[in-house]
Amino acid sequence: MKKERIILGIDPGTTIMGFGLILCKGNQISLIQMNVLKLNKLKDHALKLKKIFETTLSIINEYHPDELAIEAPFYGKNVQSMLKLGRAQGVAIAAALSKDIPVAEYSPRKIKQSITGNGSASKEQVAGMLATILNFKDAPKYLDESDAVAVAICHYFQHKNISQGENYSGWKAFLAKNPDRKI
Numbered sequence: 509m510k511k512e513r514i515i516l517g518i519d520p521g522t523t524i525m526g527f528g529l530i531l532c533k534g535n536q537i538s539l540i541q542m543n544v545l546k547l548n549k550l551k552d553h554a555l556k557l558k559k560i561f562e563t564t565l566s567i568i569n570e571y572h573p574d575e576l577a578i579e580a581p582f583y584g585k586n587v588q589s590m591l592k593l594g595r596a597q598g599v600a601i602a603a604a605l606s607k608d609i610p611v612a613e614y615s616p617r618k619i620k621q622s623i624t625g626n627g628s629a630s631k632e633q634v635a636g637m638l639a640t641i642l643n644f645k646d647a648p649k650y651l652d653e654s655d656a657v658a659v660a661i662c663h664y665f666q667h668k669n670i671s672q673g674e675n676y677s678g679w680k681a682f683l684a685k686n687p688d689r690k691i
Contacts, residue, residue: 514540516573516604517660519563519652520581520597522556523548525563526652529571530642530660537664539642540571542653553592557599564603576604576611577663579619579655612663619655622662634658 512533519526528542534597545563547556567573578600581593582691601611614622621627635654639647648654 513574514571515663516567516571516576516609516662517656517658517663518578518597518600519655519659520560520574520578520593520600521547521652522553522592522596523598524650524652525560525596526650526654526656527564527567528653528657528660529567529573530657530664531674532664537642539644539657539663542648542657544650551556553595557595560596561599561603562608564600565606568603568607568609576601576609576665577659578611578613579659580615582615582616593614611664614662614666619658619662622665623658631655 512531515530515532517528517530523546525545525547526542527545529540531538531540545560547559550556550559576595581590581597597613604611617627618628620634623629623634623641626633629637631651631654635648635651638644638657638661639655642657
């Protein structure tokens with residue numbers, strides 16, 4: 509396993525796509541960047557997908573992430589919304605794969621469980637825990653960007669756990685096994 513790596517997390521969406529990049533050095537995680545891509549001014553769905561693809565490639569070209577972690581689509585309001593979300597996720601994945609970047613997908617429940625210890629946590633609770641973990645100076649303007657960072661950190665925990673043969677059920681278990689970790 510590399511001693512230092514960058515993980516790009518994406519919270520896909522066709523109105524707002526959140527993205528966040530974290531730097532992992534051993535057991536330390538630091539925030540590189542988090543932001544959103546606003547797509548609400550584009551009315552054509554195909555143009556939104558093109559913009560997602562181009563923006564994801566631009567982020568990859570600027571930050572050179574080692575891995576992409578992305579939130580899996582879920583059935584929410586209706587089937588059409590889920591299909592659009594799946595397409596948004598697909599073009600972001602295609603952008604990463606076009607640059608030979610490995611991709612991992614996580615369910616919203618898995619991400620929340622990994623960050624807060626509660627798979628039913630609210631977006632606000634996830635953002636609050638991330639502020640503690642990463643010492644945010646300012647609260648994120650959009651929860652989509654903190655959700656994207658949560659996806660990246662979830663991936664870090666999953667990869668770390670698998671590679672080291674460890675299994676954590678949440679933050680309490682992680683902190684119990686890592687008393688030197690400062691949050």
